[in-house]
Amino acid sequence: MTETIHVFNRAKVRHHRDRAAPLLDAHGFLFEETADRLADRLDDITHRFPLALDLGCHGGDMGGQVFGPRTMGRGGIETLIQADLSPAMARRANASGRPTIAADEEFLPFADATFDAVLSNLSLHWVNDLPGALLQIRRALKPDGLFLASMLGGGTLAELRDCLAEAEIEICGGLSPRVSPFADVRDLGGLLQRAGFSLPVVDADQVTVSYETPMKLLYDLRAMGESNAVAEAKSGLARRDVLARAMAMYEDRHRDADGRFPATFRILTLTAWAPAPTQQQPLAPGSAKTRLAEALGGQEISLGEKAQPKD
Numbered sequence: 001m002t003e004t005i006h007v008f009n010r011a012k013v014r015h016h017r018d019r020a021a022p023l024l025d026a027h028g029f030l031f032e033e034t035a036d037r038l039a040d041r042l043d044d045i046t047h048r049f050p051l052a053l054d055l056g057c058h059g060g061d062m063g064g065q066v067f068g069p070r071t072m073g074r075g076g077i078e079t080l081i082q083a084d085l086s087p088a089m090a091r092r093a094n095a096s097g098r099p100t101i102a103a104d105e106e107f108l109p110f111a112d113a114t115f116d117a118v119l120s121n122l123s124l125h126w127v128n129d130l131p132g133a134l135l136q137i138r139r140a141l142k143p144d145g146l147f148l149a150s151m152l153g154g155g156t157l158a159e160l161r162d163c164l165a166e167a168e169i170e171i172c173g174g175l176s177p178r179v180s181p182f183a184d185v186r187d188l189g190g191l192l193q194r195a196g197f198s199l200p201v202v203d204a205d206q207v208t209v210s211y212e213t214p215m216k217l218l219y220d221l222r223a224m225g226e227s228n229a230v231a232e233a234k235s236g237l238a239r240r241d242v243l244a245r246a247m248a249m250y251e252d253r254h255r256d257a258d259g260r261f262p263a264t265f266r267i268l269t270l271t272a273w274a275p276a277p278t279q280q281q282p283l284a285p286g287s288a289k290t291r292l293a294e295a296l297g298g299q300e301i302s303l304g305e306k307a308q309p310k311d
Contacts, residue, residue, distance in 0.1 A: 012229040013126045018224030024059040034150045039065035046081035048076025049117035056123020057082035060093030108136045120149035134195035144276035153268035156183040167246035197272035210260040214250040229247030230250045
């Protein structure tokens with residue numbers, strides 16, 4: 001396992017999800033949207049994945065997309081094991097009748113080469129030991145098994161983050177960790193390679209949600225279980241005066257033409273495969289049979305030879 005920096009209080013993450021579990025019907029729209037997008041990715045893959053794991057299942061949104069009223073087993077999935085850090089979320093997901101357990105993403109209770117696919121929808125951004133979690137996921141996959149996940153990435157809630165930071169600096173003269181840090185595309189690509197995955201791809205998309213007031217955004221984050229869980233954060237969101245100032249800044253700076261307030265969520269999608277001998281491999285350097293210059297219709301210039309200027 002890797003040496004871990006404890007950025008997040010995992011007990012607090014579990015508590016936030018337990019508290020949010022009864023509220024997801026009204027506030028779990030982001031989980032539903034990203035689950036729909038991940039399921040669409042499954043439709044684009046010709047492989048079949050009979051046994052799959054939904055890691056960090058929340059209320060079972062991924063399962064609802066895989067086994068929807070108009071679809072049966074997208075991606076060839078026959079059995080979907082659901083797992084979540086929160087026992088309350090696991091109980092809620094289990095209402096679907098699919099097998100569900102409470103399990104920590106940092107300590108997976110599965111044998112090597114168990115699953116044909118591991119899916120994860122907006123959960124891994126709360127993991128402390130992400131390299132270790134990715135390594136365990138890769139080990140839990142059969143050869144040529146698929147890892148498909150979405151995470152919140154850098155740039156998420158930029159409007160809120162900037163206003164909270166400026167308000168706290170203005171009033172308190174310093175800054176405390178009130179909003180969770182997020183990974184970026186380059187970081188995740190490197191971590192997938194480090195964990196031993198083949199053919200890793202990370203891409204970014206953006207979801208913008210509009211609110212009547214900035215305070216409704218804060219309420220939604222709490223009701224989704226996405227409140228701040230940074231280990232060094234002070235209890236409570238903010239002092240009343242800091243929070244009031246931050247909300248005033250949000251209203252002044254981000255009101256749109258319809259009088260509403262946008263909140264940006266940057267969604268990173270990770271696709272990678274457990275290594276297998278049957279996978280397509282990159283060609284060895286120097287093994288190409290066609291010159292790039294020929295393919296591009298250009299002129300090849302050898303090392304040390306300068307192109308002659310045209311008259």
